[in-house]
Amino acid sequence: MPELPDVATFKKYLDSTALHQKVDKVEVLTDKIMNVPRQKLASNVTGHLFVNSRRHGKFLFLETDHHKWVMLHFGMTGFLKYYKDEEEAPEHPRVIFHFTNGYSLAYDNQRMFGEVDVTEDVDEYVASRNMGPDALDVDWDQFQERIEGKSGAIKPTLMNQSFLAGIGNVYADEILFQAELHPKASVNKLSGKEFKTVYRTMRRVLEKMIEYEADASKVPRRYLLGHRSEGKDCPRCGGTIKKITVSGRAGYYCPDHQKK
DNA sequence: AGTACCACCTGACGGC
């Protein structure tokens, strides 16, 4: 599920493949995920190079050589694939950028939660979507400032994109698992020390997951990832993983070492 | 402000 580390990995992939390639043609296979008319996307990129990319939270932006930006959001099942031969093409491409070097970049998205858009100003776009700062861009002081005065449970707070952009269901569970906090712990009851732990753990989990290229098979055994189902053994304390619903979302935690 | 619930969407999976 593309959250911050996944999208950071897509960005790295894009930077080493499609960047600096000239778009020959753009092919839109479904309008469902298009937030912009296909003609506008085509006129913005055809004949131009992608020269730069930016990520904010779960959103990826590609800049063309005349300062237009293509926005890609991946929903639950989106990813990118750069390929040359048709047999390497992914299964559910929604938009394909064909380059003059004979390669193509497909935006694949089976479930079609996600969108493709165009903007001239990334900062403005981010603000218009009500996104807070990227979770890896806030320092401790900013984090403290933003979380102060919040009420409600810690997990939905971490997942709230207007609080911080980038954390979704899977990594919110991971952060709280490693920070040893119950997902329903009230934010306004946490101590300063606990805030610090949440902040440090959030940074560590996100940075490590980027290092592992968001690949579950590369993740240490002590992570919750890979143990996210009811009844599995807790890889930290020998407890038993439990499933709960927090603000309408399924989540997993260990009742033995994650207390309110 | 926070929470709960719905819709969107597709494919996998379990129950009968």
Add this chain to the structure above:
DNA sequence: TGCCGTCAGGTGGTAC
């Protein structure tokens, strides 16, 4: 075997 309900989970909207 095959149908059907449920689940996955990011975002956005609505109601309380």
